[in-house]
Amino acid sequence: MDALKSLIQPLVGGAGGSSVVDGMKLVVLGGTVETARRVSSSAWSHFVNSFFLTAHFSEEDYPYDWLMLWLSRRPEWQRSREFETTTRSSGIGTDNANSFGEEDFDDTGASPAPADDDDIPGKVTTRVVFQPTFDTTHTIYYRGHWLRVRRSRKNDGTEMLSISVVARSNTILKQLVLQAKKEYEAEAIHRIQIYFADSHGSWRWTDSRHKRPMGSIVLNPGVKEMLLNDTKDFLKSEKWYADRGIPFRRGYLLHGVPGSGKSSLIHAIAGQLMLDIYVVSLSASWISDSTLTTLMGRVPARCILLLEDLDAAFVRSSTREGGNDEKEKKEGPQDQGQNNNSGGTGIRGGRNRRGEHLSDVNTLSLSGLLNALDGVAAAEGRLLFATTNHLDRLDPALSRPGRMDVWVEFKNASKWQAEALFRNFFPSTEDDIPEGDAEFPTPSAPGSTASANDSDSRPASTLWSMSPSFSSSSVASSFSTTPLSSPTPSSPIGDAVPLFPQGRSPTSMTAQPLPQFGASNRAYLPPPVEEHILTSQHSAKPLDAVTLGILAKKFADGVPEEEFSVAALQGYLLKNKSQPEAAATGVAEWVVTEREMRARLKREKEEREAKERVEREKRKEKAAEKEAEKKELEKKEAELEKMRQLLADKEEKERKEKESEKEEEKTKEAEAALLAAAAQEEIKKKEQEIEDARKKQQEQERKEQDSASDSDDSEAENIPIQTARKSAWA
Numbered sequence: 001m002d003a004l005k006s007l008i009q010p011l012v013g014g015a016g017g018s019s020v021v022d023g024m025k026l027v028v029l030g031g032t033v034e035t036a037r038r039v040s041s042s043a044w045s046h047f048v049n050s051f052f053l054t055a056h057f058s059e060e061d062y063p064y065d066w067l068m069l070w071l072s073r074r075p076e077w078q079r080s081r082e083f084e085t086t087t088r089s090s091g092i093g094t095d096n097a098n099s100f101g102e103e104d105f106d107d108t109g110a111s112p113a114p115a116d117d118d119d120i121p122g123k124v125t126t127r128v129v130f131q132p133t134f135d136t137t138h139t140i141y142y143r144g145h146w147l148r149v150r151r152s153r154k155n156d157g158t159e160m161l162s163i164s165v166v167a168r169s170n171t172i173l174k175q176l177v178l179q180a181k182k183e184y185e186a187e188a189i190h191r192i193q194i195y196f197a198d199s200h201g202s203w204r205w206t207d208s209r210h211k212r213p214m215g216s217i218v219l220n221p222g223v224k225e226m227l228l229n230d231t232k233d234f235l236k237s238e239k240w241y242a243d244r245g246i247p248f249r250r251g252y253l254l255h256g257v258p259g260s261g262k263s264s265l266i267h268a269i270a271g272q273l274m275l276d277i278y279v280v281s282l283s284a285s286w287i288s289d290s291t292l293t294t295l296m297g298r299v300p301a302r303c304i305l306l307l308e309d310l311d312a313a314f315v316r317s318s319t320r321e322g323g324n325d326e327k328e329k330k331e332g333p334q335d336q337g338q339n340n341n342s343g344g345t346g347i348r349g350g351r352n353r354r355g356e357h358l359s360d361v362n363t364l365s366l367s368g369l370l371n372a373l374d375g376v377a378a379a380e381g382r383l384l385f386a387t388t389n390h391l392d393r394l395d396p397a398l399s400r401p402g403r404m405d406v407w408v409e410f411k412n413a414s415k416w417q418a419e420a421l422f423r424n425f426f427p428s429t430e431d432d433i434p435e436g437d438a439e440f441p442t443p444s445a446p447g448s449t450a451s452a453n454d455s456d457s458r459p460a461s462t463l464w465s466m467s468p469s470f471s472s473s474s475v476a477s478s479f480s481t482t483p484l485s486s487p488t489p490s491s492p493i494g495d496a497v498p499l500f501p502q503g504r505s506p507t508s509m510t511a512q513p514l515p516q517f518g519a520s521n522r523a524y525l526p527p528p529v530e531e532h533i534l535t536s537q538h539s540a541k542p543l544d545a546v547t548l549g550i551l552a553k554k555f556a557d558g559v560p561e562e563e564f565s566v567a568a569l570q571g572y573l574l575k576n577k578s579q580p581e582a583a584a585t586g587v588a589e590w591v592v593t594e595r596e597m598r599a600r601l602k603r604e605k606e607e608r609e610a611k612e613r614v615e616r617e618k619r620k621e622k623a624a625e626k627e628a629e630k631k632e633l634e635k636k637e638a639e640l641e642k643m644r645q646l647l648a649d650k651e652e653k654e655r656k657e658k659e660s661e662k663e664e665e666k667t668k669e670a671e672a673a674l675l676a677a678a679a680q681e682e683i684k685k686k687e688q689e690i691e692d693a694r695k696k697q698q699e700q701e702r703k704e705q706d707s708a709s710d711s712d713d714s715e716a717e718n719i720p721i722q723t724a725r726k727s728a729w730a
């Protein structure tokens, strides 16, 4: 303390200095110390940073996803002491050590023994993932280098990953990115990524799906092959297009009846070509010319761009000039559903989640759509797929070659398709399909939240509209190829095939008798299994090829040519998924029931429509009557108004006449007054003259009196006076 005092003493001065000066000195001293501290710390961090190479990865770009997956597997990343939790993740790689679910712990927090219900197929397991919080730096050791990893947020809200390393060249960072990419792609190899357009004109990662094998799509021979070859050929022909100056784009228009496999085929092609799918629903309420143009500009080079229900944006066939006035939004419930759901309710946490309100103004015009599809800003190298159920509603400009180069019509199922569908649906003892290449989609792996658990948050797209039971493990298990061990005598369901949990191969399972009370019965044999229990088993036994062929033919025989969609037949088979024989024999009956039901629905629809028509007519008539009444009233009012106007005009005229009469009178009066005044003036003048004359006369008389006699001259004097008065009055 004394040492400190002695140090400060010379600076603050002796005891004699004033307290104000001392205080000032202290402030200066403090400021100097703080500045020195800051400068030195900044210089130090500059010095340290000069040894670091730093790479930044924005969440809007792919390497961010690769690195996040890679990091999520690093133990150092998991040892972070500050976390944020999320149930949303990139869909792949969520089933790693960094995620956890209910099944990992019991109530006491301890990891439980494997539970029996672990084997329940389709059990929904929401997994929570820990992610290190923003702005904390983690140090990770990688290939002899210490990496400093930091997650941060930019001003616009997008996430950013910064990785720094002490190295002379950036090779280590390149290696890291490549390794992360490789791992990511290894994860993604069996999956396709789905992106939906959002109202900000960005693509939002929405889902990751298992690839759908081409074999699961049942189309008339040659169609799939043609499409696949065409798409492959296109992707290889970039130079060919460039040499000829043709925009490197290709469009496919899949049109036809609903439920015929349009979306499924696109899904399968995406899987085959390892392309991601970018979906935009043109009936979305927020879609506008500029948003669509922005979206088209942001589509990556190699991908499938899917415009679903192309006709939905324009209910009436719009002309090129047709602007906003020319279109209405589709009002059917299905389309409303799409409206509501399109735009992609992104599942990924924190990704572009700012201001998610939609503008509710669909201002997309046909010319805007055309420009967006092949304008200057439109991306090249993409495969454009458009689906529609109503080809006739499309403007020819939209479907002309160059925009839609290949057209494929999808019809209701032919007998050939029905047979193929049956063969695909039921397992055969001769099938040898490796897992992941089964004829039907492999069910999602446990923990794959995006595909299995988030169905609510997924946009309603027909691409993903497989019926839930179809993707259930029971269907998958129907493709198990290995005959199962023969049932034990104590099996309660006789020779029923036990269920497989999702993602497990049947070979890894053994048919275990279910634990039950009284399992130690010895005195009595168990009663025979009841019929309904036998028929309610969940998967079919594999059939031998001959039986399968016979049943498939029987099934196809019972299905009328091109009357029912493949989706409808699939729905029927799903009801009989464990009973191929019943499915084959019962199809004729189903067809009858279905026809009756359709006829009934059609009748009801017609009745409803007729009723609506009548009501509409009535409403129209009423409206017409009202209109006529209104017109009559308006006519009467007009007449009344006219009369009022006439009356007013007349009154005005009379008033004006009166006024002019008055004016005239006034003028006359004024004239008369003037005349009178003039006359008066004249009289006065004359009187004055007379007076003057009289005065003159009197003067003269006086003079004459003075000179002549009075009596003889008096008569002669009066005569000129009377004459003067008369002339004045005249």
Ligand SMILES: Nc1ncnc2c1ncn2[C@@H]1O[C@H](COP(=O)(O)OP(=O)(O)OP(=O)(O)O)[C@@H](O)[C@H]1O
Binding pocket: 216, 217, 218, 219, 256, 257, 258, 259, 260, 261, 262, 263, 264, 265, 387, 388, 389, 410, 462, 463, 465, 466, 467, 470, 566, 567, 568, 570
């Ligand atoms: N040709 C087909 N091959 C295999 N499965 C099919 C076929 N057609 C339809 N399905 C099945 O029917 C369901 C609906 O098919 P999908 O959505 O592909 O039909 P879509 O033609 O796109 O219908 P929409 O026009 O209503 O969108 C899916 O579960 C799919 O598996």
